[in-house]
Amino acid sequence: MQRILCLIFALIASTAVLGDPLPSWRDTENRKVIMDFVQRVTDPEHEDFVKASERIAVFDNDGTLWAEQPFYFQGLFAFDRIREMAPDHPDWAEQTSFKAVIEHDIPSIKAMKKETLLDLALTAHGDLNTDQFSEVVTHWLAVARHPTTGRAYTDMVYQPMLELLEYLRSQGFKTFIVSGGGTGFIRTFSEPVYGIPPEQVVGSSVQAKYRSNNGQPFLEKVPQLWFINDGPGKPVGIHQHIGRRPLLAVGNSDGDFEMLEWTSARQGPSLSILIHHDDDQREWAYDKNSGVGRLNRGLGEAADRGWLLVSMKQDWNRIFPQR
């Protein structure tokens, strides 16, 4: 038995040493900076060494770990759900915002105010207990297909980012999602898809209420906001949930600005990364003027702040996983 354990141990050790941990990253300067950073903070002899318990890595989700065009995928879920609920709510046909959703009017949806979208989302996400909600999302992810690629949404994750997550974990990092999206939504797939367990997902959320039905307790989702984990809310969410300053942060939009700023202001080493969507051949190209995942301030200040700007076009030799 001991012999077998030793063999397994040796095998794991040699694979880690020999394999390229980032095969979908081209041999560019950005790849070098990332790998050099990880080597420095994990080398006990290096002055930048950081003990394993402090190796917290935080990742935005939409546009950082998976795609977000033509619209945030959780939005597409909410719209599908509203269409599903519509027959029971004939009054919706008279309301502009619900009408746009029911009629698949994407330009109108994109032009909506944040508050209107939020109202739609709350309608689509409430009215269920937490277990039922997970089931509804799990079912949707299994059957829904992306309008242009025809892929399952969970197949529209970025292969280079899956490799980065795995590489960081192999180097003692603890990986977290810190997203403006819904915690409960992301948790339904974060473990099988990203290797990130539910307890390491920090997102926006509605309130929940402990209730009981014939002695069977359940948690009711109350269609009222509890926390918006976006912009200056991200460092707050990190504080409330994780309680440590990240060592590494990755985002793709101005909604990640404060999270990257907070990470960079850490005492000692840190690495802040922005994913730039500049590949309209293999994915989408958008930044300053996009309604989804707008990257304006971050794009302008990244260089001065020492943040890495990763080009999907230049730095990645593959975008999505092979099916």
Next chain:
Amino acid sequence: MQRILCLIFALIASTAVLGDPLPSWRDTENRKVIMDFVQRVTDPEHEDFVKASERIAVFDNDGTLWAEQPFYFQGLFAFDRIREMAPDHPDWAEQTSFKAVIEHDIPSIKAMKKETLLDLALTAHGDLNTDQFSEVVTHWLAVARHPTTGRAYTDMVYQPMLELLEYLRSQGFKTFIVSGGGTGFIRTFSEPVYGIPPEQVVGSSVQAKYRSNNGQPFLEKVPQLWFINDGPGKPVGIHQHIGRRPLLAVGNSDGDFEMLEWTSARQGPSLSILIHHDDDQREWAYDKNSGVGRLNRGLGEAADRGWLLVSMKQDWNRIFPQR
């Protein structure tokens, strides 16, 4: 190198097999139930087997992991801090509640309404940024001594519970604190004292605000409640933070009732435990009528609900760690 790793591996494996993981637990029925439960859920051949990622164990803090008499230790911290702040607030001398604190009037403090105590706590916990608050707590824990035992507060943790935490982790459980106390307060000592990292502490909290001072970002503690993680709030806190149903839960008061109920309602095996303070020789004896850590409903319903009632007097051969 490989040889050495193998030796270390063999050593760890044999220690885990040979040593008694719970030396401070007497050989009672309760100890048997706990160990039997852990063996069943970790045995891949057993029908009660639970995969490691689902082995979530949640622990209340006050009265479960450390003592709480003559008053919750975080309360004693808050009162010390108010006395420290008092010279800058001469108006406090005229206010009944502050006056009681400044004059160490414990009976008056114990008779206060919840809202009054909360007001005092918010005053004591606000007015600092999150880093400053951690420093203040860390300093207090280093110098403050318990009024009757003369011990440091972090030496008033329960040795049998330290062993249980460690035993569960050695069996693939992830251990969390789920406390009515302040998340930020508990996080200052949870890792060195309990082996529980900050990100696995779920507690009550005030709001925080991302701010900046000359380009240096910080998180301001806003003296306004964000979440009270007590009673029916505990399952909600578990949902928002952990996102999975616990497999094992330990508490000591009616503030843990819903957490234990929620755990027991899990599909498949689960274990819910109440620590009963019944040892006035080595610790304190209190339950139904106590102002601190009241255990009334739980005491009455534990047997019917299949919850384990651990007697500090009968089940533990030692209370506090040897110094």
